[in-house]
Amino acid sequence: MDAEQKKQHLLDFLQTIQRPDYPHEGIDEGSSLVESGLIDSLALLEIVMYLEQTHRIDFAERGIDPGDLRSVRSILDLIARESQT
């Protein structure tokens, strides 16, 4: 997937786990996913699993930096960094 495809894939995934009463209006890339109310904090676990399965990121070894999962932008940056290693 190129960068644009990865972004759309992530956005499509987020729509499957977001709160059911959060309108489909487009997700601001820089906003906190939890603080904006898009997802419950525990739903970060589903993002972790998505990143493991879709982008083969191994969190068992590196641990999770909460900042990496904060927003769409930070998740995409994480994906980009991991794809280079």
Next chain:
Amino acid sequence: MFVDSKIGDLAELASGRNWTGAELSARLIARHSAYRDQGMERGDRVFVLYGNKLEFFVDLLALWYVGASVVPVDGRLTLFEIENLARAVTPRFALIDVTVPANIVTGLSAQGVTMLDTSSLDFIAPPRIETVAPQCAARLDDQALILFTSGTTGVPKGVVHTHRSLRARWLSLRQCLGVKSYERTLCLLPTHFGHGLICNSLFPWLCGQQLFIAPAFSTEMLLQLGRIVDQHRITFLSSVPSMWGLTLKGSKPPQGKSLRRIHCGSAPLSAHLWRQIRAWSGTREVFNAYGITETGSWVAGTTIGEFEPEDGLVGAPWGSAIKILKSAERNAPFESDCECKVDETGNVWLNTAALMQGYYGQAELTEQVISGGWFVTGDMGLIDRRGWFYLKGRERDEINKGGTKIYPADIDAVVERFEYTQAVCTFATADSLYGQNVAMAVVLPNQDAATIRQLHAWMKAHLADFKMPQRWYVVEALPQNSRGKISRSSVQELCARLKPIDLAGLLKRDSR
């Protein structure tokens, strides 16, 4: 007042602040004096609208020294819910700080509650190490705590604990569990409910152990739990099962071998998760702790020597007696033929000196659940041939969302008041993260987007976010039993065959 001759030190992980026992005493004296100057008296009920911070704990003690009854309030509740609670228990004062929304302050003031902004009260800073501790005005049988369980939107159920029942809980835990393992206790749970407040926090702290406070269910803390345990040499923490998903996935295990004990409670603990927690923490002392707000929280747990984790295993009573009876009716005689046999599942009854005084202002409701000193829990369980207690299910009408109890009736009560609702039934749905989540089936004369958006807005205005249904089913009718009553289990079965509505799609602001 206290369980030991001194209280422990307090530390707040989010800010890095620490208060020693001596500093706490000085602040206690200052706050006590300030509250008395504001006219607070023994017997007053006081809302505390913040939690999980140093100030909450010293305020709790100061209020007890005044002789007041403390009512911790969940900060996530809406104004509608908080006003409802205030009408039920008529607090004279409310402690607020900068985190409390202005509409809550205005709403409670309008009800005649005196607001005390503790961030601006004239407390000494920096604290002098003051001389004389105040005389404690509280008596053993005074109301100490009122903890709300259900009814935030209807008739609130406020569990009243006296100083006597709380002290009974702490003393029995000290006797059954000792205090050594709790030397450096971490609390990640909310301080407005029994598990986090009475047992995870106050038990060790009032027994002279050090308490580390974290924001409730903080994702950041859970993802770094191993590092936090090592950094602060944490010996004990309590938890709910849903917390461990993030921690096991994202936090490296602690390396310092400081953890001596972990409790897990408020929701079913599977044998699989139990083993995972043991492996992650490096200690085999991971106890499934069973507790209910009405009994001062922890009332039984797996202090049964060496054992293998099993689904439902709880183990031994802690300062209580447990009976499994065939009936849940309060007039069930306590004779031997009413008791279930070994390995037979029945209704769980508890007898403990830590039993609540009752539900605030609800003598009839209290009488329905207490008979001859025995409390009927609403849980199903059994006792095996070894005398070990197993939890087998719940008859109570509640949804257990990751340890947070949500009462379907509270949501129904709000939806029923919406002008277009013909019928509603809230029920539990399975959830991979939380165990259970909230679903709702509603009958509306018009099933168009505009009506559903209106209902959604109505619910948002009246219900805390965490109670909003995850799945909505808009149906033609709800199944009823032979007495004409809506059957929640039948509604659950009906909706299992249906698809929930696309609520997010319906809420599109630029509707086409």
